[in-house]
Amino acid sequence: MSFDHYKKTIEEGDTVILFLGFDNMIQFIVDKSRTHQTKYGAVKHKDLIGVRYGSKIQCSKGYAHVLHPTSELWTQNLPHRTQILYSTDISFITFLLDLKPGAVVVEAGTGSGSLSHALLRIITPGGHLHTFDFHEQRVQKADQEFKEHGFGDSVTVSQRDVLTDGFGLDGIADAIFLDLPAPWDVVQHAKKAFKRLGGRLCSFSPCIEQVQRVSDTLHKQHFSEIQTYECLTRSFDVRTINMPMPDLGCSTDSYSSSSHSDSIHKPVIGQTVDDDDDGGDDTKKKPNTGKSPLRKDTSHSEADDDDDEDEPTTKQARNEGNKEVMMKKTSLHKSPSSYVFKSGITPNLMTGHTGYLTFATLFPE
Ligand SMILES: C[S@@+](CC[C@H](N)C(=O)[O-])C[C@H]1O[C@@H](n2cnc3c(N)ncnc32)[C@H](O)[C@@H]1O
Structure with missing residues (x-):
């Protein structure tokens, strides 16, 4: 085998990289008399011979991929x-x-x-x-x-x-x-x-x-x-950010004393409240209907650019009427004026x- 000439299938004597995850790989030389133990169970080398590089292989308790070695790997x-x-x-x-x-x-x-x-x-x-x-x-x-x-x-x-x-x-x-x-x-x-x-x-x-x-x-x-x-x-993780907007008083109609309870039931455009801040797909959580002073006052933002992606969800929310909006009431109570957007965040610990x-x-x- 050669690191600089890729070949299609695994042979006895090849060095292979067993990919179990980005932080979990092992390398070994294929020897048909040997078995390798991994966190997903045993891999018998004889089962790898003839398998195409890049294939997903079954281990006794899960699966892994067998990769052709490169100098980076x-x-x-x-x-x-x-x-x-x-x-x-x-x-x-x-x-x-x-x-x-x-x-x-x-x-x-x-x-x-x-x-x-x-x-x-x-x-x-x-x-x-x-x-x-x-x-x-x-x-x-x-x-x-x-x-x-x-x-x-x-x-x-x-x-x-x-x-x-x-x-x-x-x-x-x-x-x-x-x-x-x-x-x-x-x-x-x-x-x-x-x-x-x-x-x-x-x-x-x-x-x-x-x-x-x-x-x-x-x-x-x-x-x-x-x-x-x-x-x-310097790596960046894409995360969903929930930025609370300060409550600066009751100057707008949405927070006027008479309409306060109504207004907090209205969803705020361009935002969801991502309480878990897990960076996951939160589109299902977005009511995104109705209008709010917050949105009017906010200049064009990244959230607007996401419209293509968000549009079906927004329509769906409208179609479903109040059902999803009602489900959001609790969250809106918690944080009636937070603004949610995706951003690149550097990890706390860097190499x-x-x-x-x-x-x-x-x-x-
Ligand atoms: C940090 S390691 C090199 C690691 C290598 N660049 C790599 O990426 O794997 C430094 C090596 O230099 C060798 N070395 C130190 N002084 C040396 C000398 N005077 N002559 C030859 N080798 C030496 C050591 O034995 C050691 O293996």
């Missing part, structure tokens, strides 16, 4: 032997290192091979990755995984201390990536490994002091375009700092 599921780089940093690294098929890349250290898989996917066919680590078991395991994943011919894994011994490569690299505790001590060796036409270098460091030292060394070694970035992912990426260019002398 591998990053999410690989066995951690070290800290690893994740897809947010990886995408930026591969983009700003200007990688393409045929490129020659030098990497230190290999670690768990998370970045290496992404590099290999991009530079094949025709390219080559020279990856270095001084840790014997990590080198052996990474080498074994690259072979299992169809990258054996495109990568050379070497056990070497690049700080003391350098890369032993001369004039071959288009790009160099460093994920080491003291990258500044490797810059001079990296310089030798670059093609005579030069190339791009990137160094990943968790601390800003490391960034300062490596930037200083890069400058002294005549690298140009030295720039440091921090990549942070934080991983490290800084310092890029530099070596131009021909």
Whole structure:
């Protein structure tokens, strides 16, 4: 099998990703004598052979999907032997290192091979990755995984201390990536490994002091375009927001003393009261009929833009007459003038700092 050539059906010896949910995946090599236990029950490997990638498969207590591995899925599921780089940093690294098929890349250290898989996917066919680590078991395991994943011919894994011994490569690299505790001590060796036409270098460091030292060394070694970035992912959840409108007194007819009880029975256009605030589909809760001063005073809003979506529900509510309106009375009592709309909300907890990426260019002398 190969991570960069998709095939249709699962065979013995393939690495597969068993998808049980976005936060729940497992990877294994298909071996017909084995069975895997999942939260949805047992999966017999022999039942997977011949099944199309992407299929939904029955487990003893539920179901799962079997996916073809990609470098992104591998990053999410690989066995951690070290800290690893994740897809947010990886995408930026591969983009700003200007990688393409045929490129020659030098990497230190290999670690768990998370970045290496992404590099290999991009530079094949025709390219080559020279990856270095001084840790014997990590080198052996990474080498074994690259072979299992169809990258054996495109990568050379070497056990070497690049700080003391350098890369032993001369004039071959288009790009160099460093994920080491003291990258500044490797810059001079990296310089030798670059093609005579030069190339791009990137160094990943968790601390800003490391960034300062490596930037200083890069400058002294005549690298140009030295720039440091921090990549942070910011996701948004679409939620239903229930915004209470302040009661500023009884100045409008809907809240006049004589008509107050009537007015609170009138539904307020453009809003529902989403007490559960669950972000779910609340269209059924929207009475959306009648007119209200609140709506008149509110300028064109996102809720208006939703009209296409809401229209059938509104008509349905009208057709059903007072039935649904009556069901809303309780909610309207609770919050007669709240305004409900959908919005993108950032989660309270966001993925934080991983490290800084310092890029530099070596131009021909
Ligand atoms: C954080 S890990 C790299 C993780 C890798 N980027 C990934 O995405 O899986 C750093 C690796 O550098 C290796 N290393 C540290 N100093 C080294 C040196 N002087 N020469 C070679 N490898 C070194 C460590 O053994 C470790 O495996």
